[in-house]
Amino acid sequence: MKYLNNIEKPSDIKKYDLFELRQLAREIRKYLIDVTSKTGGHLSSNLGVVELTLALHYGFDSPKDKIIWDVGHQAYVHKLLSGRMEALKSIRQFGGISGFPKKSESEHDIFEVGHSSTSISAGVGFAAARDIKGENNYVISVIGDGALTGGMSYEALNNAARKYNKFIVVLNDNQMSIDKNVGGMAMYLDKFRTGTLYNEVKSDVETTLGKIPMVGDSIVKAVRGVKNGVKQLLIPGMFFEELGFTYLGPIDGHDMGKLNILIKQAKKVEGPVLLHVLTTKGKGYHHAEKDPHKFHGVKPFDKSNGIFRESSNIIDAEPKKSFSTIVGDTLTDIASIKPNVVGITAAMCSGTGLTGFASQFPDRFFDVGIAEQHAVTFSAGLATDGIKPFFVVYSSFLQRAYDQVLHDVCIQNLPVVFCLDRSGLVGADGETHQGVFDLSYLSHIPNMTVMAPKSGDELKEMMHFAASYYDGPIAIRYPKGLDNGYKTGKSIELGIEEWIKDEASDRVLITVGSYFERVMKVSELLHNNNVHADIVNLRFVSPINDALITKLASKYKYVYVFEDNMLNGGVTSIISRRIAKEKAIRNISKSPSVFGFGIDDEFVGHGQIDELNKSLGLDSKAMFDTILSLERN
Numbered sequence: 001m002k003y004l005n006n007i008e009k010p011s012d013i014k015k016y017d018l019f020e021l022r023q024l025a026r027e028i029r030k031y032l033i034d035v036t037s038k039t040g041g042h043l044s045s046n047l048g049v050v051e052l053t054l055a056l057h058y059g060f061d062s063p064k065d066k067i068i069w070d071v072g073h074q075a076y077v078h079k080l081l082s083g084r085m086e087a088l089k090s091i092r093q094f095g096g097i098s099g100f101p102k103k104s105e106s107e108h109d110i111f112e113v114g115h116s117s118t119s120i121s122a123g124v125g126f127a128a129a130r131d132i133k134g135e136n137n138y139v140i141s142v143i144g145d146g147a148l149t150g151g152m153s154y155e156a157l158n159n160a161a162r163k164y165n166k167f168i169v170v171l172n173d174n175q176m177s178i179d180k181n182v183g184g185m186a187m188y189l190d191k192f193r194t195g196t197l198y199n200e201v202k203s204d205v206e207t208t209l210g211k212i213p214m215v216g217d218s219i220v221k222a223v224r225g226v227k228n229g230v231k232q233l234l235i236p237g238m239f240f241e242e243l244g245f246t247y248l249g250p251i252d253g254h255d256m257g258k259l260n261i262l263i264k265q266a267k268k269v270e271g272p273v274l275l276h277v278l279t280t281k282g283k284g285y286h287h288a289e290k291d292p293h294k295f296h297g298v299k300p301f302d303k304s305n306g307i308f309r310e311s312s313n314i315i316d317a318e319p320k321k322s323f324s325t326i327v328g329d330t331l332t333d334i335a336s337i338k339p340n341v342v343g344i345t346a347a348m349c350s351g352t353g354l355t356g357f358a359s360q361f362p363d364r365f366f367d368v369g370i371a372e373q374h375a376v377t378f379s380a381g382l383a384t385d386g387i388k389p390f391f392v393v394y395s396s397f398l399q400r401a402y403d404q405v406l407h408d409v410c411i412q413n414l415p416v417v418f419c420l421d422r423s424g425l426v427g428a429d430g431e432t433h434q435g436v437f438d439l440s441y442l443s444h445i446p447n448m449t450v451m452a453p454k455s456g457d458e459l460k461e462m463m464h465f466a467a468s469y470y471d472g473p474i475a476i477r478y479p480k481g482l483d484n485g486y487k488t489g490k491s492i493e494l495g496i497e498e499w500i501k502d503e504a505s506d507r508v509l510i511t512v513g514s515y516f517e518r519v520m521k522v523s524e525l526l527h528n529n530n531v532h533a534d535i536v537n538l539r540f541v542s543p544i545n546d547a548l549i550t551k552l553a554s555k556y557k558y559v560y561v562f563e564d565n566m567l568n569g570g571v572t573s574i575i576s577r578r579i580a581k582e583k584a585i586r587n588i589s590k591s592p593s594v595f596g597f598g599i600d601d602e603f604v605g606h607g608q609i610d611e612l613n614k615s616l617g618l619d620s621k622a623m624f625d626t627i628l629s630l631e632r633n
């Protein structure tokens with residue numbers, strides 16, 4: 001690594017000439033493949049931005065100039081150029097560096113991110129702050145064509161129009177989101193590559209003008225005559241130009257020389273600039289170029305053949321299914337008997353397990369792009385007119401559609417089903433992706449039913465229950481990972497919990513969803529120490545029935561709640577409040593002490609889920625110890 005080894009900060013690359021920059025790009029690709037083949041991580045997006053990242057750091061002066069990444073999964077090259085070459089080997093691991101920009105890691109990571117479509121808004125903020133302070137730096141927002149499907153990016157473009165100097169939006173267009181990019185903007189951008197935009201517009205103009213009697217023909221001739229002039233007028237980029245940006249491009253994003261020239265030009269333009277860069281996701285690694293989707297987020301793999309090193313369950317006699325697969329399969333089963341059922345994703349078709357559904361029911365499958373807010377209100381529209389939508393979405397991504405859930409679905413009490421994948425701790429993606437807020441942000445909304453299954457079988461039953469439920473919205477939240485194999489037990493009934501053990505103890509363990517296995521283990525450890533506990537699988541976080549609360553308030557000395565969620569506003573809060581109310585109303589002299597195991601008022605970083613739970617004192621042994629010590633006091 002002759003060139004890469006000599007770089008400690010971004011400005012170090014300025015000493016290289018074009019030939020050397022190209023060598024450096026080669027070394028970076030090799031290093032990225034080496035590291036991610038061992039650690040896993042986001043590979044193909046990073047391979048696609050090697051030259052672009054080099055050109056940005058070559059043309060600008062970070063951190064004085066502000067380079068803002070959208071989503072942030074493509075910032076590995078940036079990390080390499082800003083002193084984290086060795087640290088990259090620990091990326092996404094417990095105690096290692098983050099897979100996304102992190103201010104605590106480097107002064108060059110100026111804005112934190114993980115969710116999509118934030119970079120232009122943040123950039124407008126940086127540009128406005130700069131102007132208020134009378135400073136002179138450039139602001140550069142780097143956004144992918146996938147992230148450009150998110151509504152907030154248009155709000156930001158609209159807001160930036162004609163206002164800011166030294167503000168450059170770099171559109172990194174590789175025609176891919178995680179899956180193939182979708183929607184009208186993707187089609188529009190696609191035409192830039194093929195040149196069909198100009199031809200199409202020209203023929204539209206000719207047809208329209210030709211229809212005007214007398215003058216039509218001569219104008220058409222004139223238009224043909226000034227073909228090149230028209231081409232200048234109708235060039236790609238009109239959309240952005242109309243919004244007040246100067247459009248530059250499209251340009252080959254792997255041509256270092258051209259990139260350097262265009263960035264120089266962009267720096268001279270007055271007003272905001274949109275620099276359109278065409279890249280290839282997975283560039284330079286044959287397997288990733290061939291299947292960029294597979295190499296978007298990788299597990300460790302054999303770099304010689306691109307084959308993932310499989311996890312051990314694959315060699316089990318009967319491999320366990322993931323919760324996402326169970327959701328996809330169950331939705332397909334439901335849709336085959338209920339013709340009004342549709343499946344919706346916000347750019348996460350394969351991640352949410354919907355690939356099979358999409359191919360079996362292409363007319364009832366909707367990928368709306370990275371547009372969670374739209375997906376919710378779109379579902380509300382469908383549900384109002386007799387369709388039964390299942391919006392399958394990662395828990396942390398639904399956060400941004402809170403008002404749509406409340407305002408468009410819940411107030412009108414519409415029968416939309418939300419399947420919340422990746423609820424609870426998700427592991428290596430860290431803070432931005434932990435799905436530990438949904439019980440709090442959903443269960444306090446009137447009309448919303450919230451369920452959490454203890455297993456894949458129960459998840460399936462809950463989906464069938466939801467498919468036949470028309471009295472309002474339902475959310476089912478389930479974790480990342482593989483099914484634990486527990487059977488459902490008694491059938492699902494609205495608001496009714498499942499008693500796993502009910503033996504008149506003075507202690508009860510209330511388990512919510514994915515905690516089930518760990519709680520069974522806690523119960524076993526307690527039992528072995530002659531401490532006996534009843535066990536309730538809560539199933540419904542909302543509604544929780546009155547009889548359960550009465551029983552909890554009057555029978556037990558200790559109530560332990562286990563929830564893969566924030567304790568603030570989560571199940572522990574709900575149950576504590578309900579017990580306190582019960583105590584007041586029924587004049588119960590003694591009520592139980594309620595203790596919650598969950599996330600206590602902090603953002604949880606990255607690492608394996610087991611490691612994170614251990615660090616939080618939420619593994620079975622630690623929870624067992626906590627119970628013993630609480631009761632000893």
Ligand SMILES: Cc1ncc(C[n+]2csc(CCOP(=O)(O)OP(=O)(O)O)c2C)c(N)n1
Binds near residue numbers: 048146147
């Ligand atoms: C709000 C939100 N929804 C979904 C995702 C999941 N996600 C991560 S990257 C990605 C695709 C981004 O595509 P693009 O911006 O074109 O970047 P590329 O990977 O193609 O470089 C998606 C959907 C997310 N990060 N944030």
